[in-house]
Amino acid sequence: MRSHNKIQVLKLLNQHLGVYPTPINLNWSWSWGSLSGLLLGSQIVTGILLAMHYTGHVDHAFASVQHLMVDVPSGMIIRYAHANGASLFFTVVYLHVLRGLYYSSGSQPREIVWISGVIILLLMIITAFIGYVLPWGQMSFWGATVITSLATVIPVVGKQIVYWLWGGFSIDHPTLNRFYSFHYTLPFLLAGLSIFHIAALHQYGSTNPLGINTQGSTIQFGMYFASKDLVALLILMLVFAIIIFFSPEYLGHPDNLIPANPYSTPQHIVPEWYFLWVYAILRSIPNKAMGVITIGLVFASLIVQPFVSVVQIGSPKFRLIFERLYWVFVADLFILTWLGGQEIMPATMLMGQLCTIIFFAFLLILLPFLAWLETLLLI
Amino acid sequence: MALRRSLALLCNRMLHFAPEASCPGTMSLLKVLPDQNVSGNDINQQSGFASNPLRTFASNAVQTATKTDIVSASQLSMSPTNKIMYNEFNHTRFAPGTEGRPFAYFVQTGGRFLYASAIRLVVLKALVSLSAAADTLAMSSLEVDLSSVEEGQTITVKWRGKPVFIKYRTDEEIAAQAAVSLGDLKDAQKDVDRVVDPKYLIVIGVCTHLGCVPIAGAGNYNGWFCPCHGSHYDGSGRIREGPAPYNLEVPEYKFLEGGKVIIG
Numbered sequence: 001m002r003s004h005n006k007i008q009v010l011k012l013l014n015q016h017l018g019v020y021p022t023p024i025n026l027n028w029s030w031s032w033g034s035l036s037g038l039l040l041g042s043q044i045v046t047g048i049l050l051a052m053h054y055t056g057h058v059d060h061a062f063a064s065v066q067h068l069m070v071d072v073p074s075g076m077i078i079r080y081a082h083a084n085g086a087s088l089f090f091t092v093v094y095l096h097v098l099r100g101l102y103y104s105s106g107s108q109p110r111e112i113v114w115i116s117g118v119i120i121l122l123l124m125i126i127t128a129f130i131g132y133v134l135p136w137g138q139m140s141f142w143g144a145t146v147i148t149s150l151a152t153v154i155p156v157v158g159k160q161i162v163y164w165l166w167g168g169f170s171i172d173h174p175t176l177n178r179f180y181s182f183h184y185t186l187p188f189l190l191a192g193l194s195i196f197h198i199a200a201l202h203q204y205g206s207t208n209p210l211g212i213n214t215q216g217s218t219i220q221f222g223m224y225f226a227s228k229d230l231v232a233l234l235i236l237m238l239v240f241a242i243i244i245f246f247s248p249e250y251l252g253h254p255d256n257l258i259p260a261n262p263y264s265t266p267q268h269i270v271p272e273w274y275f276l277w278v279y280a281i282l283r284s285i286p287n288k289a290m291g292v293i294t295i296g297l298v299f300a301s302l303i304v305q306p307f308v309s310v311v312q313i314g315s316p317k318f319r320l321i322f323e324r325l326y327w328v329f330v331a332d333l334f335i336l337t338w339l340g341g342q343e344i345m346p347a348t349m350l351m352g353q354l355c356t357i358i359f360f361a362f363l364l365i366l367l368p369f370l371a372w373l374e375t376l377l378l379i
Numbered sequence: 380m381a382l383r384r385s386l387a388l389l390c391n392r393m394l395h396f397a398p399e400a401s402c403p404g405t406m407s408l409l410k411v412l413p414d415q416n417v418s419g420n421d422i423n424q425q426s427g428f429a430s431n432p433l434r435t436f437a438s439n440a441v442q443t444a445t446k447t448d449i450v451s452a453s454q455l456s457m458s459p460t461n462k463i464m465y466n467e468f469n470h471t472r473f474a475p476g477t478e479g480r481p482f483a484y485f486v487q488t489g490g491r492f493l494y495a496s497a498i499r500l501v502v503l504k505a506l507v508s509l510s511a512a513a514d515t516l517a518m519s520s521l522e523v524d525l526s527s528v529e530e531g532q533t534i535t536v537k538w539r540g541k542p543v544f545i546k547y548r549t550d551e552e553i554a555a556q557a558a559v560s561l562g563d564l565k566d567a568q569k570d571v572d573r574v575v576d577p578k579y580l581i582v583i584g585v586c587t588h589l590g591c592v593p594i595a596g597a598g599n600y601n602g603w604f605c606p607c608h609g610s611h612y613d614g615s616g617r618i619r620e621g622p623a624p625y626n627l628e629v630p631e632y633k634f635l636e637g638g639k640v641i642i643g
Contacts, residue, residue, distance in 0.1 A: 052509065071512035071514045071515075072513075074504040074507060075512070077504060078504075
């Protein structure tokens with residue numbers, strides 16, 4: 001008997017990665033999932049290498065990063081691979097989520113896949129935010145101050161909770177040290193959740209671009225989609241290499257090259273680009289508490305999608321209204337991202353509020369309505 | 380089986396272009412094997428391919444359509460399996476040489492060489508990043524000003540994280556060390572071989588037993604004594620008594636002008 005049919009572990013790998021029946025009509029947007037997994041692996045490897053040279057103390061953190069960049073052999077490559085890898089990771093995951101929205105991949109019976117995916121996204125955001133604090137630049141320090149202070153909206157115990165989070169009365173060494181510890185731990189949690197995410201998917205198998213039942217036309221994942229994903233990976237690595245070796249600082253903020261100064265706030269505090277859309281939504285709500293609740297609502301409205309919009313048709317090819325309005329939603333996300341980086345002025349405030357309304361209207365009103373309408377028309 | 384089949388085909392082919400001598404005994408075989416080589420040669424000669432008797436081209440199996448655009452279905456259904464007639468005007472096919480497994484395997488193998496070299500590069504970059512960084516390497520050499528050392532005095536300096544003993548020896552001490560017979564030594568080395576300038580003894584102050592730092596001016600041999608397990612070193616840093624196996628290590632050093640020495 002062949003080893004991969006006999007030995008338990010190999011049998012498991014062969015079943016889920018070798019012979020796994022995959023719909024024959026998957027297109028390029030189904031590659032984002034495996035690419036995200038590989039990028040997570042890359043982040044973990046570069047992260048472990050970084051941890052050999054980084055010092056997690058407020059007096060030495062910034063200098064240790066400079067030491068890594070200048071003294072350590074290939075240190076610059078490892079650092080830029082990790083920093084830009086995070087941006088690439090978010091790009092790929094966002095495209096993966098958008099694919100899920102477009103093809104209604106999260107609708108019945110794959111609710112668990114969708115919900116575990118949103119939890120993965122949340123954990124990614126927390127990990128990335130904490131990771132950005134570690135170099136201890138100006139933007140690291142002040143971004144951390146702004147976002148951790150959001151916890152003061154909690155009534156009665158808000159301030160105590162923030163002091164507890166900080167391990168002191170302001171962001172200082174205790175905060176940095178615990179952030180280092182969390183930043184090292186959470187990615188392994190992410191890896192475990194990703195395995196769960198794939199296992200949940202494999203309960204029913206992949207959806208397909210036509211949304212039809214493809215049980216009778218599947219091919220094994222093994223050589224076919226492994227090769228397809230390999231091509232996608234090669235293109236991704238090309239983009240990765242171009243970013244790292246030709247413009248590694250483009251996605252960063254120059255203020256983070258100034259060591260953190262607790263007495264001087266930079267003029268414009270902006271998070272990394274992948275947070276800008278959430279930041280725009282937060283800033284467009286004038287009330288602090290409502291702003292934080294709105295952020296929670298963003299992820300809540302993502303999680304409840306399989307339950308509020310019960311989509312029967314799996315492909316936008318057959319849902320023409322949804323197909324047009326989906327791109328309005330995508331444009332809305334781009335505008336929100338741009339707004340997150342702008343100064344707060346009456347014009348941008350108004351635009352932000354409009355875009356936030358469109359965002360929630362799409363997720364909580366339009367999608368459920370369209371799903372209901374299609375069900376009605378089907379009957 | 381495949382070998383026998385290919386040999387039979389080869390013999391068949393050679394038979395058409397060479398006398399019976401090249402493939403004896405195949406005449407009987409020929410009566411059994413189907414005739415495989417008719418009507419393809421015209422195309423070869425027309426298109427100017429080198430007429431090589433030993434190989435065929437995939438285009439041998441294909442005949443260009445005649446003047447008509449449409450091939451009759453009955454014509455297609457009656458054609459034997461190796462005389463497939465394709466309508467060139469409605470079909471495209473792989474260029475000769477790029478169809479089939481050999482070409483595909485070559486492309487895949489080329490790709491695998493590239494993946495292997497990419498993986499090798501990543502692994503090497505990651506592993507090499509663990510070696511000494513530039514600031515550590517910069518600290519790997521130490522300059523010591525010897526003008527402050529008095530005759531008979533031993534000083535200790537820190538070099539590469541380890542203590543280094545520098546002993547300014549008197550002439551009597553040098554002579555005493557030279558007089559020691561090699562038979563008395565566990566690790567036989569002459570004193571002159573352990574110094575660049577006999578006046579200055581420079582040795583690494585780490586006991587060769589288990590790594591403690593010996594105490595200067597102690598022990599029975601006018602040298603050092605290691606308190607951990609009782610090793611005695613003499614005025615040349617050689618082990619005389621005790622569990623240490625080797626003499627104190629002599630690092631690389633050279634003397635500079637102005638009474639300085641650079642270690643490492």
